Amino acid sequence: MYFTIRPARPADVHGILTADIAAGRTSPADAERFAAGISAAVADPARLVVVAEAHDDANAEGGTGVVGWAKTHHWDYADGPAPAGHYLGGVTVRPEFRRKGLAAQLTEARLHWMWERVEFAWYVVNAHNEASLALHRRWGFREVARGARFHTVAFDGGEGVLLSAARPQA
Template sequence: MPVGDESVSVRVATPADLDGVLAVQRRSPGRSFSGEFRDDATRAIKDPSRLFVVAVGAGGMVGWAATKHFAEADGQAPSGHYLMGITVAPESRRRGVARRLIEARLDWIRERAGYAYYFTNVRNIASIALHDSLGFREIARARQFRDVPFDGGTGILFSLDLNGRTTTD
């Protein structure tokens, strides 16, 4: 799919993609590229209950995104598949790459579940607007979800009905 000036494809990540994922992280201010991040990404790529995708353009990797399944509810956060982590390199932002990464994960989740979940900091206006445009609806606010605390104190949890129903489970 053409995205901005380049053609970008989204595909399932392999362990060979880790250096590219780390390069995207390094180019993205405020993003971790630590050994812990690398270990977490390695586990996610190898875990069949998760999806880890990468966006690749003519110049190399421009983004990545992952899912995670939680078998148990945690406070206000229901059990289910969550969109967990996404980074698009600064030079590729506002070109549709994040939308493509989200849609790839939603397609994968749709084959496994009726709902997808996502949470973010209340101040992450761009992410909230993008997910809203895809049909996500707010279901809760809290200081943390799934042991992830929010800088500034408030996070928002969203759900998306992947089958077109009007209520959540």
């Protein structure tokens, strides 16, 4: 089995929603609101939404549909210690496709896109999310600040971490 990572198209919104529900990140009751938000992100030229499709030898052309996805955010204003800029959003992978390197591939694709545009990539995460923190270290993400909230991301009952990584030098 192999995976392709590509920019999302409007036709992928249903597959993204299905993957998010399968991963337990969105409830069916929130499906309409979620789909509207993803549609807006896919259409926004200041953002990137990427999808992962799985392929095997018997299904090399069409793939299995969306098995994972990730997005970026662009903030055109600072919010406390969180500057304006391009931020990595969350990564979602269907449970049956986890532990295959998809989160890293989805992150790599978004960072490549961001670093074609800006010198620094930003990212916020719950301070207790060790898996995510470890994943992002490979691209040089370093802690900038801690807080209960950055931009629209609130960390109820926890602490968030604001991190940044510089574009690699050629």
